[in-house]
Amino acid sequence: MISGMTDFETDILVAGAGLNGLAVALLLAEVGATVSVVDPLPENQLADPDRDWRTTAIAQGSMRILDRLGVWQKDWLGGSITEIRIINKNSPLYLHYPGHWLNEGALGCVVPNAALWRSKFERASASPRINLVLGTAIDAANINGSAVHAKLGDGGVVRARLLVGADGRASPTRKRAGIAERKSDYGQISIVTTAAHEFSHRGSAHERFLPSGPFAILPLPDANDDAAPWAHRSSVVWTEATSNARRMLELERKDFDHELASRFGDQFGEVSSVGPIGSFPLALVAAEKMIDQRLALVGDAARTIHPIAGQGFNLGLRDSAELAIRIGERLELGLDPGSPDLLGAYQSARLMDVAGLVAATDSLNRLFSNSLPGLTLIRSLGLAAVDKAPPIKRLFMKHAMGLAGQAAGLAGSDPV
Numbered sequence: 001m002i003s004g005m006t007d008f009e010t011d012i013l014v015a016g017a018g019l020n021g022l023a024v025a026l027l028l029a030e031v032g033a034t035v036s037v038v039d040p041l042p043e044n045q046l047a048d049p050d051r052d053w054r055t056t057a058i059a060q061g062s063m064r065i066l067d068r069l070g071v072w073q074k075d076w077l078g079g080s081i082t083e084i085r086i087i088n089k090n091s092p093l094y095l096h097y098p099g100h101w102l103n104e105g106a107l108g109c110v111v112p113n114a115a116l117w118r119s120k121f122e123r124a125s126a127s128p129r130i131n132l133v134l135g136t137a138i139d140a141a142n143i144n145g146s147a148v149h150a151k152l153g154d155g156g157v158v159r160a161r162l163l164v165g166a167d168g169r170a171s172p173t174r175k176r177a178g179i180a181e182r183k184s185d186y187g188q189i190s191i192v193t194t195a196a197h198e199f200s201h202r203g204s205a206h207e208r209f210l211p212s213g214p215f216a217i218l219p220l221p222d223a224n225d226d227a228a229p230w231a232h233r234s235s236v237v238w239t240e241a242t243s244n245a246r247r248m249l250e251l252e253r254k255d256f257d258h259e260l261a262s263r264f265g266d267q268f269g270e271v272s273s274v275g276p277i278g279s280f281p282l283a284l285v286a287a288e289k290m291i292d293q294r295l296a297l298v299g300d301a302a303r304t305i306h307p308i309a310g311q312g313f314n315l316g317l318r319d320s321a322e323l324a325i326r327i328g329e330r331l332e333l334g335l336d337p338g339s340p341d342l343l344g345a346y347q348s349a350r351l352m353d354v355a356g357l358v359a360a361t362d363s364l365n366r367l368f369s370n371s372l373p374g375l376t377l378i379r380s381l382g383l384a385a386v387d388k389a390p391p392i393k394r395l396f397m398k399h400a401m402g403l404a405g406q407a408a409g410l411a412g413s414d415p416v
């Protein structure tokens with residue numbers, strides 16, 4: 001429900017109503033907790049598609065979690081990824097994941113962020129266990145005995161057994177708790193736009209590693225508007241060194257489209273951009289720890305990774321699922337959902353998945369985003385070698401789909 005009342009008690013207080021804040025609230029409500037979610041932005045801004053019109057490549061494991069929460073919409077399957085091609089520049093050697101290779105349904109699905117947020121918000125608004133307090137921030141949080149006392153911007157006070165920080169890359173919750181962070185600027189900006197193209201993508205996603213950054217093409221459903229001569233659409237995440245990106249962003253649309261087409265390739269015929277063009281400066285931000293006294297961090301508040309593998313939200317969703325499962329077990333036994341041993345177990349359980357993806361995305365970007373002589377051939381041969389080694393190839397894909405290790409258990413076994 002959406003509440004105007006800001007003086008109350010709840011099991012769990014969540015800072016942030018972004019994609020991860022709403023996901024953790026839904027998962028916690030599912031295991032029986034009462035949850036309040038606080039965000040300084042009002043509903044109309046959070047829901048505004050122009051505020052975040054990126055798309056998210058949702059891994060199969062995440063699709064299953066969202067489906068269980070009643071958030072998954074069948075028509076999103078129009079953005080199903082049925083094959084992936086990973087290419088070094090324009091090399092003829094590439095890594096290829098064909099459709100249904102793992103018999104796990106689609107490899108993933110591309111969903112507009114605004115639609116994903118709206119579906120979660122509607123589900124959360126309808127839940128009797130979730131209290132949404134939008135348009136006011138958490139200004140202070142102090143531990144008082146076995147509770148967190150949070151002061152809101154509008155003067156309200158919330159008492160909870162645990163505070164969950166889901167307040168994004170700059171996380172005021174993380175900063176307030178004095179948790180140190182490792183920050184490394186990539187010197188890159190991701191340009192995000194929608195491409196209209198002549199031929200259907202047939203569910204094909206492409207990641208082309210270019211010297212100044214990765215260029216990703218992600219399938220979207222066809223559009224029935226007249227924004228372009230062609231109905232076929234793909235989402236583009238085009239990462240460039242900062243100075244190049246700024247130059248691209250200042251170009252007239254026809255010149256921008258010329259640069260876009262030269263990187264896009266001709267696999268889908270002619271191409272042009274439609275709709276807004278946005279930019280996201282990239283940095284790795286990793287919290288030194290995911291927990292503190294009566295505090296757990298999830299999603300970008302815990303770490304923000306390079307979008308090279310389209311895994312940031314998927315990783316955050318696995319944080320939330322892990323935390324919710326542990327809290328559910330405690331609540332069932334009438335135990336404290338914010339105890340140090342529960343939080344310690346949560347952090348340990350997330351260590352491998354998080355450390356692995358932070359390292360993998362960081363090193364992939366460093367390996368491929370440069371034009372060092374000699375490396376081009378080695379990179380192309382490396383991709384081709386993985387392509388010819390089914391066990392390694394299968395392992396990579398299981399991880400990318402969120403179906404490896406612990407994540408497999410959280411996601412369940414039925415493909416969407």
Ligand SMILES: Cc1cc2nc3c(=O)[nH]c(=O)nc-3n(C[C@H](O)[C@H](O)[C@H](O)COP(=O)(O)OP(=O)(O)OC[C@H]3O[C@@H](n4cnc5c(N)ncnc54)[C@H](O)[C@@H]3O)c2cc1C
Pocket residue numbers: 015016017018019020021038039040041054055056057058136137138139166167168169172173190192237280298299300301307309310311312313314315316
């Ligand atoms: C170009 C690009 C492409 C990407 N593509 C993919 C992809 O394909 N697949 C994928 O899995 N991931 C992808 N990601 C990553 C993904 O977008 C992020 O991981 C995800 O959006 C983070 O969500 P979040 O809820 O943790 O943080 P945010 O979206 O930053 O939300 C944080 C919320 O906290 C609120 N807040 C701020 N201060 C306070 C306060 N004091 N109190 C309470 N609330 C507060 C904010 O208003 C906001 O609503 C991509 C990222 C980029 C940059």
